[in-house]
Structures are given as C-alpha cells and as structure tokens.
Amino acid sequence: MFDNLKEEVTQIIIDELKNTNDKMQQICDLLQEKVTHYDWVGFYFKNGDKRELKLGPFAGDPTDHTIIPFGKGICGQVAESNENFVVPDVQAQDNYIACSINVKSEIVVPLFKDGENIGQIDIDSNTPDPFTSQDERFLEFVNREVAKIL
Template identity: 40%
Template sequence: MFETSAASDKPDYDLLNKQLASILDGERALMTNAAQFSALIFNSISDLNWAGFYFCTEAKTATQEKPCDLLLGAFQGKVACVRIPLGRGVCGSAAQERKTFLVPDVHAFPGHIACDSASNSEIVIPVIKDGKLYGVLDIDSPRLARFSSDDQTGLETMLASFIAATDFSALPSI
C-alpha cells in the first residue's frame, strides 16, 4: 500500500509529482485517478480542509455564456457544495476564465461561495485538455494566504500529470 509523507507547509512538489505518477501508472479511469490525486494532496500538504474536483456537467439553465455547471467530483474534506454555475464563486470564475485563481482571503472575493465557513484561502486550477475545459481542481485552507506562487507552480505541474494520465472521454467539455 502506498503511504504519503507527513503533511508539509513547503511540499516537495517534484517528489509529490513522482508519487502521483506512480499512483496513476496504468490506470486511466477518471474518478479513480481524481480520488487518488485528491487524497495525495489532502494528506501531503499542511493546513488544508478540502481538496478535490468539480467537473463539467450539463447546466440546469444552459446559455451560450454559461454552457455548463461544475458538479462535485472526487474530493477529501467536509461535505461540499454540489453544483456551481460557471462564472460564480472562485471555482466558477477560474473555470470561466480558464486560469488559476490564487485567493489569499476568500471572504474578500466578490461572489465567494462559502461551502465551508472554515475556509479562508483557496487555489483553483482549471482542468484543460486539448483546449477543452473539463472542470477545476479546488483546494481550500482554513489559514489566510496559505497558498504561494510555489504552490501554484507545483500544483499546476501535478495537475498536468493527472490530466495526461486520465481519460476524460466520458465528461462533457467546453
């Protein structure tokens, strides 16, 4: 059985990415890989209270500007928001703009969705493969300004490894 190292405030992202590659080796199933990735992140990085994915799904009221919603996927942490409209909150904004959002204080973010009132900072990275958006990786912390540019670079690299190892054909994309 694979064991993660103790959670660290300054994770060794090179080592974590090698561990992720080992965990995902030979498996392409989306939910399996997403669950494994979420568990690795949650148990290897300190001061997290949530780590996981939201994936594109048909929007309840689809429009050209909002063709999909983000639906809760594999995660580690407390019960979470189930559906997030594109463009709403940090996750929906990161998805709509297709860029990473590093938010030092979520309470200062316009339109923040408080799924867990204990969350104070957040990083959200869009899941994009072959130019198509499939969802977002969302990581929350109870500590203000928990995430740095080093975390962003390391997590984006790990997410790229996850994307390369995973089959997204069952998901809608935009």
C-alpha cells in the same frame, strides 16, 4: 515537498490496476494528507453541455456545492476565465461561495484537455494566505497528469 509529491502523483496516474475515478480520488487524498495547508481538495468538471460545474472526487468534509454555475464563486469564475485564481482571504471576495466557516483561503487551477478547460482542481485552506507560486506550478502539474487519463 512538491517534488516528492510529483513522483507520487505520477505513480498514481500510471497505475494500470485503478480506474480514472479511483486515481483522482487517490490524488485528492494524497494532497489533503501531505500538504498541511490543503484542508479540502476536489475536482470539478464541466457538466456535459450545461454552463455549470459538477463535483468529482474530493477529500475533506462533504460539501453542499456539488453543482456550481459558471461565473458563481471562485470555481465558476475560473470556468469562464481559464486562469488560476488564488484567493488569500475569502472574506474579501464578493463572489465567494462559502463551503465552511473554517475556510480562510482558496486556490483554483483550471484543467485543460486538448486545449479546452474541462474542469479544475479546487483547494480550500483553513490557513490565511498560504498559497505561493509553488502551489500554482504544482497544481498545474497535477492537472496535466490527470488530463492524460481523461
């Protein structure tokens, strides 16, 4: 499944008729539609010089969490750790910001540009513990592709 999605992501990235924001939105829509356990897909980016993340393109239900301080929640922790964070059960996390009562698990993978963590892709799932190392490698690939257009 991920191999086919990699091809689709690459095609989105090289489409010269779309702007960067539209490409990221199309990637969010694609992932949410094609991966059954990706119920919410979004990009968060460092908000200028502030120690906070700002929501970018996303697919799924609207969220109140458009700004997340560094260190808060899973996304805020990844902004500081620069490492993938897979949460099999969000209820077991002390530092979790609930977006929806339906969310059971989450994966956040940092997005690097020129060696700097400038943002991340955040996936919420309504399925308990669905994420594997294949998800991590795929999302790392997505972020490398997105970094090319930022």
